[in-house]
Amino acid sequence: MNKIIDILGKEIEFECMGCDIANHKLIPPGGYVYEDNFINVSSDPEIPIKGFMVLGINKHIKSLNEMSENERIDIMKILNKTIEVIKKVNIAKEVLLIQEEKANHFHIWIVPIHDWMSKFGKNVRNIKEIIDYSKQTFNENQKIELLQAIEDIKMEFNK
Numbered sequence: 726m727n728k729i730i731d732i733l734g735k736e737i738e739f740e741c742m743g744c745d746i747a748n749h750k751l752i753p754p755g756g757y758v759y760e761d762n763f764i765n766v767s768s769d770p771e772i773p774i775k776g777f778m779v780l781g782i783n784k785h786i787k788s789l790n791e792m793s794e795n796e797r798i799d800i801m802k803i804l805n806k807t808i809e810v811i812k813k814v815n816i817a818k819e820v821l822l823i824q825e826e827k828a829n830h831f832h833i834w835i836v837p838i839h840d841w842m843s844k845f846g847k848n849v850r851n852i853k854e855i856i857d858y859s860k861q862t863f864n865e866n867q868k869i870e871l872l873q874a875i876e877d878i879k880m881e882f883n884k
């Protein structure tokens with residue numbers, strides 16, 4: 726069993742975070758932005774960056790290669806819509822996409838690029854520093870902004 730403290734300060738236990746999110750055993754902060762029988766989009770329980778979204782799938786697989794062509798097409802449609810919404814609600818003008826097959830459960834990080842990230846460099850090489858900084862400096866005002874951003878994304882996504 727894995728344990729984390731989420732961005733709201735709650736202790737969470739899980740076997741596979743992706744499966745538990747897909748099965749509603751672990752509800753991400755702010756709930757689900759989007760979900761269907763195959764895909765879910767939500768905030769990341771551990772990473773307190775305004776507008777940071779995770780596109781996950783409901784099957785426990787690791788790679789795009791394990792999906793059908795139609796599933797890959799569906800992922801691209803929802804990924805594109807998520808990026809469009811992040812931009813439309815003025816959270817960020819650009820995003821960084823990260824997907825690693827070393828994860829136990831397929832997911833794509835959609836990282837909005839904020840001005841404060843420029844001191845680290847706005848690319849994948851610096852993501853650990855960016856995440857660490859966001860965790861170290863996260864405060865109540867940022868929590869309110871982050872939860873509002875999730876609501877804004879959710880509302881726009883579901884129009």
